[in-house]
Amino acid sequence: MASSTTGEKKILTLKGGDNEEFILEESLVLQSELLKNMVKEERVSSIPLPSIKSKTLVKIIEYLKKHAELTPSNKEEFKNFEKEFVNVVLEELLDITVAVNYLKINGLLEFCCQAVADRIKDKSVEAVRKIFRIESDFTPEEESEFRKETPEAFEGDLDDTTN
Amino acid sequence: MAMSNAEKLPQEIIFNILTRLSAKCISQFRCVSKQWCSLLSGSQFIKCHLKFYTQKKEEKLFFSPIHPQPHNGTTDAISRKLNFPQISDYWTGVVGSCNGLVLMINWEEVKYLINPRKVKYMDKYHRIPVFDLALRGCCYISVYSLGYDFAIDDYKVVAISRYQGPSYSTFVDVYSVRTGMWSRLESLPHAISISDNGALVNGDLYWLAMKSSGDSSIIVAFDLSAEKFSEVSAPASIDKDDVELYNLTVVRGCFYMFTRHENDEVDVWMMREYRVEESRTKFRFTVPNSVSAPLCFMSDDDVVLVVGLNKLIVYNVKENQGRDVIVDGVTTLHGLITFIESLVSPTFDTGTE
Numbered sequence: 001m002a003s004s005t006t007g008e009k010k011i012l013t014l015k016g017g018d019n020e021e022f023i024l025e026e027s028l029v030l031q032s033e034l035l036k037n038m039v040k041e042e043r044v045s046s047i048p049l050p051s052i053k054s055k056t057l058v059k060i061i062e063y064l065k066k067h068a069e070l071t072p073s074n075k076e077e078f079k080n081f082e083k084e085f086v087n088v089v090l091e092e093l094l095d096i097t098v099a100v101n102y103l104k105i106n107g108l109l110e111f112c113c114q115a116v117a118d119r120i121k122d123k124s125v126e127a128v129r130k131i132f133r134i135e136s137d138f139t140p141e142e143e144s145e146f147r148k149e150t151p152e153a154f155e156g157d158l159d160d161t162t163n
Numbered sequence: 164m165a166m167s168n169a170e171k172l173p174q175e176i177i178f179n180i181l182t183r184l185s186a187k188c189i190s191q192f193r194c195v196s197k198q199w200c201s202l203l204s205g206s207q208f209i210k211c212h213l214k215f216y217t218q219k220k221e222e223k224l225f226f227s228p229i230h231p232q233p234h235n236g237t238t239d240a241i242s243r244k245l246n247f248p249q250i251s252d253y254w255t256g257v258v259g260s261c262n263g264l265v266l267m268i269n270w271e272e273v274k275y276l277i278n279p280r281k282v283k284y285m286d287k288y289h290r291i292p293v294f295d296l297a298l299r300g301c302c303y304i305s306v307y308s309l310g311y312d313f314a315i316d317d318y319k320v321v322a323i324s325r326y327q328g329p330s331y332s333t334f335v336d337v338y339s340v341r342t343g344m345w346s347r348l349e350s351l352p353h354a355i356s357i358s359d360n361g362a363l364v365n366g367d368l369y370w371l372a373m374k375s376s377g378d379s380s381i382i383v384a385f386d387l388s389a390e391k392f393s394e395v396s397a398p399a400s401i402d403k404d405d406v407e408l409y410n411l412t413v414v415r416g417c418f419y420m421f422t423r424h425e426n427d428e429v430d431v432w433m434m435r436e437y438r439v440e441e442s443r444t445k446f447r448f449t450v451p452n453s454v455s456a457p458l459c460f461m462s463d464d465d466v467v468l469v470v471g472l473n474k475l476i477v478y479n480v481k482e483n484q485g486r487d488v489i490v491d492g493v494t495t496l497h498g499l500i501t502f503i504e505s506l507v508s509p510t511f512d513t514g515t516e
Contacts, residue, residue: 094172101176113176117183125194132172134196146194154194 012039013046014061016054028064033104052099059085059096063108086115090131093119124154178208182215186263186280186504209506213262223279223502258360259309263505264318266291266309274307276318276340276509279502289509291320294336294345302327308361310368314388317341318509321361321368321385323351337390341511348390351383361385362413369395369418371411382411414460414501421457431457431466431480459501469499 010026029035038044049057063085070078086093097112120128125146129136136143147154181189181203189212193200202208258274259266267275274291298305305324312319318340325333333351338344361368368385382395410421420432458467464481467488478485 097176097180098172101173109179113179114183116180120180121184121188125191128192128195132177132195134199136195137197138194143194150191150194 011045014057015046015048015050016057017050017052018054020054020057022054022057022061024061024064028061028068031064031067031105033106035103049103051102053095056092056095056099059088059092060099060103060105060108064105067108082111086112090116090119094131126154174202178202178211182208182211184216186212186216186506189506203506209508213505213507223504257500258307259320259363260500260502261309261311261318261363263503263507264309264509265500265502266307266320268307274320276309276320278505278507278509280504287509289340291338292343292345294322294338294347296334296345296347297322297336298324298326298334306360308363308368308370310361310363310385310387311366312387313366315341319387321387323370335392340509351392359410362411362418364413364418369411371408382408410457412457412459419457458499475499 011023012026012029014022014024014029016022026039029039035047038047052060066078066081086096088096093112093116097109097116100109100112120131123131128134138146177199181192184192189203193203253270254267255270255272256268257265258268263280264276264278267277269275273293276289276291278287303324303326305322308321308323310319310321311317320338320340322336322338323333324336335348335351336345337348339346359370361370363369366387368387370383370385372381372383384393384395385391386393407423408420409423412419412421418434420434422430422432424430458469458475460466461477464479466478466480468476468478468485470476475488475490476485477488
């Protein structure tokens, strides 16, 4: 029997990008398609996730725990938790979204993408470029053509950080 | 190193996020970069956007005012005038709406398929040619409907025509927007006069029709992929002598049937899936005088009704009362239809603006 087994509950260690270790019940990570496959097929007890920051991993584990406790009677509470969950700075939300996409936690991915969409929908083109770290590759002529055709695209919320 | 930030955002996430934005927002974000421009203009994106964003959002009202008479007092909505002088200044009908495309007829009887959201650029419309076999002269009636054929990703215009008078031969012509060709189908199986523009649900068009033999209403369905008609019986619970089935409409993919009792009470039957009895719910309200058609729902309890030919009222089902809808201070509207804002191009040129 593997050392990672205590009683009936299997324990799994996740290693975040900065080598911080998180010990949790294996059943929790089954919500992630990626981890589920690793656990089931390769029978590992420790999974390194170098691409995910520990801070992000803490958030995701928090979600997995809450989601595992979801019952019909605490639906409202869970909804409020979800709202609070995405109420973080946009950069952090994007980090979470990328990690969730990598881990393949499908329900949470949809929720995160919608939260990002809600946050960027009133932004100006300039702000969106900053948020997604995109350099415009249009020529100055094309750029001024856009500004002439759709001036409203450049008038939106310039704030690219918190909201 | 832990990855930080958005520069590592995989394309699939960007795609997922952006399909949740409004059509207007997406046109603006095409200015972000060349990569975004091509992503947001691709047919795959436009189709996903239609599926994920557009279908669940509010419908907009589309109309052509004939003689606007300013109305003093409050206003419920502000309209935006759409300019397309290249095609026409004078529209006589708005006859179909599907996935953000609207089928319009101008005073010369020329039909155009447009995406109202795009007319700002004034070059995005599709002129429907006249069919060689189309009925001519002054003594015929044609009704037009617009639908989408899922099987081959094509928009189709269905024209049902017959000569006025005792002859009941009904001609059915179908136009494919993708190929730009008309074709004539078999005539309708029997004498039916169809008088409205049909309700579109999941690739099938439904009309309320009258049998020439009597005055009983029937429902005729047309499968846009198979291009076949079928007669559909009304749900058993509706099919009673003292009940007149007088309109069909579709709002947000749900099918609504309006039946009128002899005492003018109206029942509204809502079905999520046609022919599936379990998906049906019913609510009832007393109809105001001369209501000709329910148009759409503003909320679960507020239904917008067309009164006479061109007046709108919003009717609260719970409180059983209605009031005039005033748009830009005008109460008289014409050619009313609802549409959704989408990125779909009426010209099949992969949707770029």
